[in-house]
Amino acid sequence: MTNACISGTGFYVPPRTVTNDDLITNYGIDSTDEWIRQRTGIEARHFAEEGVGSAELGAHAAKDALADAGIEASDLDLIIFATLSPDFAFPGSGVLLQERLGLNEGPNAKHVPALDVRNQCSGFLYALTTANAMVRSGASKHVLVVGAETHSAALDLSTRGRTVSSLFGDGAGAVIVSATEEDRGIRSAHIGADGSHAETLCQKIWDISKRPFIPLNDEGVGQVAPEYMYAQMDGRMVFKHAVAKMSAALRRACDEAGTTIDDIDLFFFHQANLRINQYVAELLKLPAAKVPHNIERYGNTTAATLPILLAEAVDDGTLVPGKKIAMVAFGSGFTWGASVIDW
Numbered sequence: 488m489t490n491a492c493i494s495g496t497g498f499y500v501p502p503r504t505v506t507n508d509d510l511i512t513n514y515g516i517d518s519t520d521e522w523i524r525q526r527t528g529i530e531a532r533h534f535a536e537e538g539v540g541s542a543e544l545g546a547h548a549a550k551d552a553l554a555d556a557g558i559e560a561s562d563l564d565l566i567i568f569a570t571l572s573p574d575f576a577f578p579g580s581g582v583l584l585q586e587r588l589g590l591n592e593g594p595n596a597k598h599v600p601a602l603d604v605r606n607q608c609s610g611f612l613y614a615l616t617t618a619n620a621m622v623r624s625g626a627s628k629h630v631l632v633v634g635a636e637t638h639s640a641a642l643d644l645s646t647r648g649r650t651v652s653s654l655f656g657d658g659a660g661a662v663i664v665s666a667t668e669e670d671r672g673i674r675s676a677h678i679g680a681d682g683s684h685a686e687t688l689c690q691k692i693w694d695i696s697k698r699p700f701i702p703l704n705d706e707g708v709g710q711v712a713p714e715y716m717y718a719q720m721d722g723r724m725v726f727k728h729a730v731a732k733m734s735a736a737l738r739r740a741c742d743e744a745g746t747t748i749d750d751i752d753l754f755f756f757h758q759a760n761l762r763i764n765q766y767v768a769e770l771l772k773l774p775a776a777k778v779p780h781n782i783e784r785y786g787n788t789t790a791a792t793l794p795i796l797l798a799e800a801v802d803d804g805t806l807v808p809g810k811k812i813a814m815v816a817f818g819s820g821f822t823w824g825a826s827v828i829d830w
């Protein structure tokens with residue numbers, strides 16, 4: 488039977504580090520390192536320079552993952568790009584990444600299809616679930632799954648926006664999902680959604696039901712009010728639902744994989760907030776050593792947190808073949824997902 492496994496991982500973060508103190512000193516945000524650290528665990532994040540967008544960050548991570556898998560871009564059958572900060576409203580960042588991989592050049596151009604996934608913090612697990620289905624069905628042999636975000640361009644980096652802007656950072660992670668006849672790989676991939684909370688965490692920018700969809704000023708220039716331009720979040724509501732849904736999704740993914748929480752060697756949690764993850768770990772009685780984290784260095788990179796965390800664990804030798812791992816994420820939508828993998 489054909490299984491789907493992760494045959495390569497990669498990641499990239501832009502070089503500029505922005506500490507909590509930098510948010511205060513360089514952007515004039517009324518906050519303290521202690522406030523941010525205590526409530527979120529975040530110490531620093533990376534911000535891309537102007538001119539760099541999500542497709543470019545994703546391309547760096549994708550090339551890293553292709554090299555790790557030992558395949559060429561032309562071996563890919565599908566690209567899935569998960570992001571909430573796409574380069575443009577359309578086309579999606581998937582085609583921009585495809586072009587950056589040089590797939591359309593020369594006589595042997597391979598016009599690999601590119602799909603964008605818009606599921607925010609759960610985007611990587613929605614994309615992975617899709618890749619798993621495509622590989623197991625025989626439709627694809629190698630699928631590139633990328634999560635990439637350029638949050639820094641769209642954060643309200645002022646005291647007004649501090650609750651949201653202190654949480655997010657830029658970065659990209661990528662995996663190659665490949666067919667294998669070996670008895671290993673993705674054992675379960677569970678995803679869910681509850682659209683009754685669509686407005687609890689959202690960044691609207693426009694309202695397509697309005698004519699025109701962005702209000703115009705007297706000169707006919709579109710004007711976006713701050714509450715539409717920047718993400719709005721009921722943080723406490725997100726926190727409460729995240730803890731409940733992440734623990735339930737993890738249990739469900741283990742059930743579907745025919746395994747138990749105790750049998751999992753390593754838990755990869757979406758890096759939204761260290762406190763959320765500590766609550767979930769406590770609830771499920773997980774030893775801290777089984778739950779790696781890097782939010783202190785990168786903040787919340789949304790669709791990129793899980794592939795970055797995986798790639799770092801591979802690089803530092805924590806994640807090696809034979810380990811049984813579980814991943815889980817929760818975020819805007821609300822949407823969530825969890826997966827169990829025999830690595």
Ligand code: ACO
Nearest residue numbers: 518519522526608649650653722723725726759760817818
């Ligand atoms: N520095 C200093 N003060 C701040 C900051 C900041 N960065 N941000 C907010 N405050 C202030 C608020 O203005 C408010 O002040 P006020 O009482 O004078 O009005 C006070 O702190 C309390 O604000 P709350 O929003 O009630 O703070 P809370 O204790 O809920 O913490 C937080 C906010 C950290 C966002 C918390 O709600 C949380 O972690 N929620 C989870 C949300 C999350 O992780 N989202 C990530 C995206 S979704 C996902 O990936 C799952």
